[in-house]
Amino acid sequence: MNAYLVSHYGPDGLQHATLDQRPPGPEEIAIRLDAIAINPLDWKIRNGWLDEMIPLPLPAVIGSEGAGTVLSVGADVTGFAVGDRIAGFIDSGAFAETAVTRAARLLPVPAGLSTEQAAALPTAAETATRIYALLHPEPASTVVVNGAAGSVGSMITQLLVRDGHAVIGTASADNHDYVRGLGATPIGYGPALVDDLRRLAPAGIHAGYDTTGHGFIGRVTDLLPARRIVTIVDFAAAAQGAIVAGGDPTQLTITAAVREVFDSAARGELRVSIAASYDFDALPDALALSERGHLRGRVIVRGKGRESAGV
Structure with missing residues (x-):
C-alpha cells in the first residue's frame, strides 16, 4: 500500500513509502481509507513535539482519523460488514491507502454525511462532547470559546448555541462571518480581547473553552476564574486551576455522544466545515496548511485507496 511515514522528527521527516498492511486481529477492522483528516496532532507528532507523550518506533505511519470502506473484519467483530462506510480513529496510521484499527x-457513517464530512468529525465530536461534559454551564450562560472557527472550537460553539447559551468566540478577522454563522458573536485575538469581552458580557462570563491557547487563560483571569475554563492545549494551565482535558489520543473511542453528533450532522443540525481538500499525493501540502493555522474546520486528503478502487 501507499503510505506516508515519519522517518525522523522535523519538518522534512515525512516520507512516501510502499508498505505491506497486516490483516486485522480478532477485534479489529481493515479499511480502505477514502478520506483522511489532518489533525494538528499529526504535525506536532511529525515535528517531535510529542515524542515523550506519544513515543513512536520510527519509521512509523502517522495520522489519527479518517473515513472509508470496510475491507475485512476480525473474528470477534460484530455490527460491521465488508463494504460498510465507516469513520473514526485509526490505530495503524491514517496517512495510508489502507489501515487496521479497533x-x-x-x-x-449515517446517510446524509459525505465521506469527507465523516472524516472531519471524529476528533471534533469526541473532544467537544467530552469537554462540554467536564464544565457543563448553567442554562442560558454566557460562554467564551477561544478558537471558535477551528474544528473542535466550531463544534463546541454549535453545541453551546444549540443548548441556548450566548457564545462569544475568538477568531481571526477573516473568520468572523463564519463564527457569526455558527450563532456566536466573534471577537479578535488582539489587544482588545479583554475590553471586547467586558463590553459584550457586562453581566459576566460563566465558562470558557480554550481550544487554541496563546496565553488565553492568563489574559482573561480578571473576568473568568481559571477553574471555570477547560483547555485542550494549555497543559501548564493546570497550575492556574484550569481544567486540562488531556488524555491519550491513541485510546479515544466512539461514545454515545459522538454518535449523536454524527446523527445531528447528518440531519443538517450541525455544520461540518472542510477548510480545504487535497489529493493523496499532496498530503505534505495539506499538513503544511494545517500547521499554518487559522482554518475553518479540518483539512481533508482524498484517500489513495479510493483512487485505486475507482471511486
Whole structure:
C-alpha cells in the first residue's frame, strides 16, 4: 500500500513509502481509507513535539482519523460488514491507502454525511462532547470559546448555541462571518480581547473553552476564574486551576455522544466545515496548511485507496 511515514522528527521527516498492511486481529477492522483528516496532532507528532507523550518506533505511519470502506473484519467483530462506510480513529496510521484499527474506534457513517464530512468529525465530536461534559454551564450562560472557527472550537460553539447559551468566540478577522454563522458573536485575538469581552458580557462570563491557547487563560483571569475554563492545549494551565482535558489520543473511542453528533450532522443540525481538500499525493501540502493555522474546520486528503478502487 501507499503510505506516508515519519522517518525522523522535523519538518522534512515525512516520507512516501510502499508498505505491506497486516490483516486485522480478532477485534479489529481493515479499511480502505477514502478520506483522511489532518489533525494538528499529526504535525506536532511529525515535528517531535510529542515524542515523550506519544513515543513512536520510527519509521512509523502517522495520522489519527479518517473515513472509508470496510475491507475485512476480525473474528470477534460484530455490527460491521465488508463494504460498510465507516469513520473514526485509526490505530495503524491514517496517512495510508489502507489501515487496521479497533472496531471500538469506528462507527457507521449515517446517510446524509459525505465521506469527507465523516472524516472531519471524529476528533471534533469526541473532544467537544467530552469537554462540554467536564464544565457543563448553567442554562442560558454566557460562554467564551477561544478558537471558535477551528474544528473542535466550531463544534463546541454549535453545541453551546444549540443548548441556548450566548457564545462569544475568538477568531481571526477573516473568520468572523463564519463564527457569526455558527450563532456566536466573534471577537479578535488582539489587544482588545479583554475590553471586547467586558463590553459584550457586562453581566459576566460563566465558562470558557480554550481550544487554541496563546496565553488565553492568563489574559482573561480578571473576568473568568481559571477553574471555570477547560483547555485542550494549555497543559501548564493546570497550575492556574484550569481544567486540562488531556488524555491519550491513541485510546479515544466512539461514545454515545459522538454518535449523536454524527446523527445531528447528518440531519443538517450541525455544520461540518472542510477548510480545504487535497489529493493523496499532496498530503505534505495539506499538513503544511494545517500547521499554518487559522482554518475553518479540518483539512481533508482524498484517500489513495479510493483512487485505486475507482471511486
